[in-house]
Amino acid sequence: MDTKNFFAAWQETQTKLMNNWTESARKMQDAVRNGSAAEQGVNIYQEWLNNQTEITKTATEHASKNASELGGLFSQNGATKNGFDFTTYYNEWMNNQRELMNKTVSQMQDASKNFGFAMPNAQDWFTRMQEMQQNMWNPATNWMNNPMMSNPFNMQQNPMMTNWMNQSQEWMKNFMAPWQQLGEKLNDKTMKEAWENMTNMSQTWMNFYQQWQPMFKHMTENTWTPESFKSIFNPEQFRTMFDSQFNWSSPVHVKELFQQYSNWMETAQGYSRNMMEQMMAKMPENARQLMPFLAYGNGAENNSVFAAYQRAMNPLVRLYAPGKESEMNELFNAMMEKLATYGKKLTELQYHLYTNGAQTWEQFVNEAQEQIKKGVDLSNTQQVFQQWTAKNEEAMIALFRSDAYSKLQGELLDLGLEIRQQQEKMVTVVLSPLPIVMRSEADELHQTIYDLKKRLRALEKQAGATEEVKETKSSKKKAATV
Amino acid sequence: MAGENIIKEMTDAGTKIVTGYDNLVRIGDVEVATTPKELVFQQDKVKLYRYTRETKATYKTPVLISYALVNRHDMLDIQPDRSFVRNLLGMGMDVYIIDWGYPTRADKHLTMDDYVNWFLDEMVDFVRRNNGVEKVNLMGICQGGTLSTIYSALHPEKIANLVTLVTPIDFSTPDGLLFRWAKDINFDRIVDSYGAVPGEFLNNGFAMLKPMMRVNKYASLVDMMQDKDKLMNFLRMEKWINDSPDQAGECFRQFMKDLYQENKLVKGTLEIGGQQVNLKKITMPVLNIYATEDHLVPPTATIPLNDHIGSKDHELYKFSGGHIGVFVGGKSQKELAPAVGKWLKARD
Numbered sequence: 114m115d116t117k118n119f120f121a122a123w124q125e126t127q128t129k130l131m132n133n134w135t136e137s138a139r140k141m142q143d144a145v146r147n148g149s150a151a152e153q154g155v156n157i158y159q160e161w162l163n164n165q166t167e168i169t170k171t172a173t174e175h176a177s178k179n180a181s182e183l184g185g186l187f188s189q190n191g192a193t194k195n196g197f198d199f200t201t202y203y204n205e206w207m208n209n210q211r212e213l214m215n216k217t218v219s220q221m222q223d224a225s226k227n228f229g230f231a232m233p234n235a236q237d238w239f240t241r242m243q244e245m246q247q248n249m250w251n252p253a254t255n256w257m258n259n260p261m262m263s264n265p266f267n268m269q270q271n272p273m274m275t276n277w278m279n280q281s282q283e284w285m286k287n288f289m290a291p292w293q294q295l296g297e298k299l300n301d302k303t304m305k306e307a308w309e310n311m312t313n314m315s316q317t318w319m320n321f322y323q324q325w326q327p328m329f330k331h332m333t334e335n336t337w338t339p340e341s342f343k344s345i346f347n348p349e350q351f352r353t354m355f356d357s358q359f360n361w362s363s364p365v366h367v368k369e370l371f372q373q374y375s376n377w378m379e380t381a382q383g384y385s386r387n388m389m390e391q392m393m394a395k396m397p398e399n400a401r402q403l404m405p406f407l408a409y410g411n412g413a414e415n416n417s418v419f420a421a422y423q424r425a426m427n428p429l430v431r432l433y434a435p436g437k438e439s440e441m442n443e444l445f446n447a448m449m450e451k452l453a454t455y456g457k458k459l460t461e462l463q464y465h466l467y468t469n470g471a472q473t474w475e476q477f478v479n480e481a482q483e484q485i486k487k488g489v490d491l492s493n494t495q496q497v498f499q500q501w502t503a504k505n506e507e508a509m510i511a512l513f514r515s516d517a518y519s520k521l522q523g524e525l526l527d528l529g530l531e532i533r534q535q536q537e538k539m540v541t542v543v544l545s546p547l548p549i550v551m552r553s554e555a556d557e558l559h560q561t562i563y564d565l566k567k568r569l570r571a572l573e574k575q576a577g578a579t580e581e582v583k584e585t586k587s588s589k590k591k592a593a594t595v
Numbered sequence: 596m597a598g599e600n601i602i603k604e605m606t607d608a609g610t611k612i613v614t615g616y617d618n619l620v621r622i623g624d625v626e627v628a629t630t631p632k633e634l635v636f637q638q639d640k641v642k643l644y645r646y647t648r649e650t651k652a653t654y655k656t657p658v659l660i661s662y663a664l665v666n667r668h669d670m671l672d673i674q675p676d677r678s679f680v681r682n683l684l685g686m687g688m689d690v691y692i693i694d695w696g697y698p699t700r701a702d703k704h705l706t707m708d709d710y711v712n713w714f715l716d717e718m719v720d721f722v723r724r725n726n727g728v729e730k731v732n733l734m735g736i737c738q739g740g741t742l743s744t745i746y747s748a749l750h751p752e753k754i755a756n757l758v759t760l761v762t763p764i765d766f767s768t769p770d771g772l773l774f775r776w777a778k779d780i781n782f783d784r785i786v787d788s789y790g791a792v793p794g795e796f797l798n799n800g801f802a803m804l805k806p807m808m809r810v811n812k813y814a815s816l817v818d819m820m821q822d823k824d825k826l827m828n829f830l831r832m833e834k835w836i837n838d839s840p841d842q843a844g845e846c847f848r849q850f851m852k853d854l855y856q857e858n859k860l861v862k863g864t865l866e867i868g869g870q871q872v873n874l875k876k877i878t879m880p881v882l883n884i885y886a887t888e889d890h891l892v893p894p895t896a897t898i899p900l901n902d903h904i905g906s907k908d909h910e911l912y913k914f915s916g917g918h919i920g921v922f923v924g925g926k927s928q929k930e931l932a933p934a935v936g937k938w939l940k941a942r943d
Contacts, residue, residue, distance in 0.1 A: 531784065534788055
């Protein structure tokens with residue numbers, strides 16, 4: 114059977130979404146650079162939104178087609194509660210990216226305001242953009258949320274499977290919850306972590322159990338056919354199981370990264386402009402709390418002193434904010450572009466992992482079927498689980514050894530660290546007006562200390578050698594005298 | 596259908612978890628490296644310990660152990676009945692061990708030259724002074740073995756015998772995943788980003804060398820918890836694994852680029868502190884120990900040492916087991932440690 118369909122479609126969609134993001138971000142960056150952000154922003158946004166909607170729509174239709182063509186490969190996967198919900202998945206993605214795009218555009222608008230005198234329409238384009246988004250987004254969301262239209266997996270086709278998945282999931286949840294809480298009462302750090310890892314890993318085991326048990330039942334009842342695999346294999350659950358093992362590469366993390374950067378950007382953007390103002394606005398109250406005796410004095414007079422201070426400081430606050438915002442804008446856009454590329458490469462890496470894992474799973478199941486036919490007892494799930502992990506490890510290592518995987522992993526690591534460096538640059542820009550020692554400055558200091566230590570060591574060695582020579586000379590003299 | 600099974604398996608697992616938890620609660624702190632030792636010398640964050648002996652050493656030449664910079668030397672003394680160090684002491688050796696410490700970002704600039712020609716050299720000199728000997732026995736483990744080999748090539752006059760355990764020398768091997776991956780990794784980026792390369796970062800990489808090990812390990816913990824001794828063994832090992840110091844950036848950069856990527860040690864082009872490292876200058880007796888199932892340092896990376904050195908007295912010791920089994924396995928205590936003792940005694 115072709116288990117690649119689901120993963121291939123998934124990879125293709127992720128790549129398209131990322132490409133769309135990258136392209137739009139690039140266009141926006143160019144627009145800011147050449148001073149046409151206000152005029153072009155609306156068009157760029159509209160184009161991005163259209164593409165985004167089209168990609169998602171195509172992906173969902175493609176998945177629906179897969180489901181019907183493959184005669185039920187995905188038929189059991191439409192569970193809206195416990196199984197994979199294609200609609201929710203892409204909705205989350207789209208919401209996430211939409212939010213980020215809004216913030217980027219908003220940030221650009223702010224940057225453009227600084228040059229507002231040269232761009233008469235700079236003040237109203239954001240409002241226009243928001244209206245357009247509302248008009249376009251609502252129908253798209255409605256379409257995505259309509260289960261009859263968009264859900265490629267019809268759970269009604271296999272209610273027994275859905276029931277099994279729901280029940281076992283519920284059992285597992287109820288079973289593990291109290292144990293997880295017990296771990297909190299352990300004092301030793303090593304014990305606590307081991308307990309936590311054990312209870313977390315039980316989810317992987319449970320995912321395995323859920324997939325294995327129905328297959329095992331068919332095998333022991335002699336109702337297993339090659340087609341059975343298609344109807345029972347649950348790609349999304351399989352993907353979840355893999356993500357729990359390789360949690361470093363979960364797509365959720367990339368989504369979270371987008372979210373985090375988006376939040377961070379928002380905070381950083383308001384930070385320079387508002388921090389000093391807020392501090393000054395709070396100053397009278399804070400001062401009164403710190404120095405209660407002021408409350409007995411002339412409050413109005415005190416307030417006017419603070420007001421005067423505020424008036425004096427305000428221009429200074431406004432001086433640095435605009436310049437830093439545009440610098441931040443450049444850095445932010447560059448970073449988001451890298452993040453999008455990172456997302457694409459991560460998707461590729463996951464595609465390798467999932468397809469490799471799914472193929473191994475299929476081989477494993479076929480081999481198990483052969484064993485059962487020969488009368489081998491496979492009723493101990495724990496043992497079967499170990500057999501599967503051994504086989505899976507072998508396949509994974511073979512994949513890891515390949516040039517393609519190694520190269521991709523290297524690129525991904527490099528890109529991840531480049532993003533980290535970029536982020537540090539941004540933090541430096543935000544914090545630069547404050548009296549804080551930056552990491553680069555601390556590094557310079559460490560270098561100086563290191564150089565001095567090295568010099569000292571060389572001098573000590575030299576002194577030690579001189580001392581030794583002296584001692585040797587004097588002992589030779591003594592020996593000669595004696 | 597499978598409902599009955601799952602309830603039975605869950606009930607069994609539940610009973611095991613309760614017993615296991617009870618065992619956990621009854622265990623106090625998880626302690627490792629309990630053999631008594633004394634801090635005798637320190638340079639910066641690097642410390643030298645001497646293990647306490649109740650009787651006089653029967654070996655004339657003291658042993659200086661240099662563990663890897665990655666992870667901690669506690670592995671050699673993980674628990675009293677599985678302690679490589681206790682075994683060496685029991686045979687009558689005077690044992691010193693280097694504790695490389697926990698580098699921070701402030702130590703980013705420390706180079707391989709610093710580790711070899713400063714720290715290691717100072718430690719060797721201290722032991723020589725302290726014991727009144729011209730030469731010491733140097734025992735290098737894993738990366739610590741590579742540094743010891745380089746040191747022995749640069750300062751052969753100070754080393755009586757060199758013992759290397761699971762030490763990577765020939766980095767051109769196609770066998771280990773780590774060696775394969777290193778070819779595609781931009782180490783400059785890692786060092787420039789982190790300064791001090793986090794131990795956790797490296798641990799994640801090591802974990803991926805056996806990707807299902809973590810799953811299996813914790814899945815079998817439920818059973819392991821039923822036996823207090825096995826549980827303690829497990830916890831001690833966990834403690835050791837999680838205790839991974841960060842790596843001084845510049846040393847890490849040179850180690851990974853010059854050795855893992857360019858294999859300069861074997862090619863004879865490695866330079867440390869302006870001096871070329873020539874393995875032919877290793878003329879003292881060498882005992883090279885490798886593990887047949889080592890997935891971190893495969894035998895093909897270890898064995899070639901004997902072909903590149905100048906020494907005529909060299910021996911290869913094959914240990915049937917894995918990288919960690921060399922120090923903690925039953926066979927290690929019963930066979931390997933006595934074999935090392937015998938080899939050194941013959942050259943004492």
